[in-house]
Amino acid sequence: xxxxxxxxxxxxxxxxxxxxxxxxxxxxxxxxxxxxxxxxxxxxxxxxxxxxxxxxxxxxxxxxxx
Amino acid sequence: xxxxxxxxxxxxxxxxxxxxxxxxxxxxxxxxxxxxxxxxxxxxxxxxxxxxxxxxxxxxxxxxxx
DNA sequence: AGAAAATGTCATATATAATTTACATATGCA
DNA sequence: TGCATATGTAAATTATATATGACATTTTCT
Numbered sequence: 001x002x003x004x005x006x007x008x009x010x011x012x013x014x015x016x017x018x019x020x021x022x023x024x025x026x027x028x029x030x031x032x033x034x035x036x037x038x039x040x041x042x043x044x045x046x047x048x049x050x051x052x053x054x055x056x057x058x059x060x061x062x063x064x065x066x
Numbered sequence: 067x068x069x070x071x072x073x074x075x076x077x078x079x080x081x082x083x084x085x086x087x088x089x090x091x092x093x094x095x096x097x098x099x100x101x102x103x104x105x106x107x108x109x110x111x112x113x114x115x116x117x118x119x120x121x122x123x124x125x126x127x128x129x130x131x132x
Numbered sequence: 133a134g135a136a137a138a139t140g141t142c143a144t145a146t147a148t149a150a151t152t153t154a155c156a157t158a159t160g161c162a
Numbered sequence: 163t164g165c166a167t168a169t170g171t172a173a174a175t176t177a178t179a180t181a182t183g184a185c186a187t188t189t190t191c192t
Contacts, residue, residue, distance in 0.1 A: 001108055015168060029150055031170065038149070041179080042067055042126060043105045049127075056122040060108060061115075081138060095180055097140065104179070107149080 002063045006034040008052045023047040068129045072100040074118045089113040 009019055009030075016030045023030075025044060033040050033048075040048075049059050075085055075096075082096045089096075091110060099106050099114075106114075115125050 017168075026151060027169080028152085028171085032150090035170085039107045039109045041105045041107060041149070042111050044150090045108050045111075046126070056127050060112070061122050083138075092181055093139080094141085094182085098180090101140085107179070110179090 001039050002036040003060045004063055005048060005059055008054060012052055022051050067105050068102040070125050070129055071114060074120060078118055088117050
């Protein structure tokens, strides 16, 4: 599940830990999502998107069509 | 997690069971998602969206703002 | 009306997302 | 240099998405 979380978070100048705290998960969970290694829940995707001022599509839709 | 899966599926004239089979889950899982009672995985949301020719945002983004 | 298909729903089981703890490596800054 | 912060990663545990099977209810069609 590749996505645009990492690049978007860095542009927003916040750390994994800050994002994690704001969306209510741990730093490790954010790290694994950014790495594309797992399959987060919809609720978590929505929370991350809102926190980064993006939509689901902008962060998670067809990012893996490299 | 309210969403537009049910109305979109019905417009596409397919049953829960057909959609379930095409995205690789059971009929019950589709039923619960349509009911808004749980929190599907991102992979499953993407599979459903592609099967219904919609994007994530169209099916799952800010549907619950009524 | 009646039959068949579609959907709702429940209980139990399994797979996996997410947590916790811990340690290693990197990166930036005094 | 060195210290503090940020990130990568791994094992064990917990929480929850999803499966399975079964039965009830609703919808659709003749």
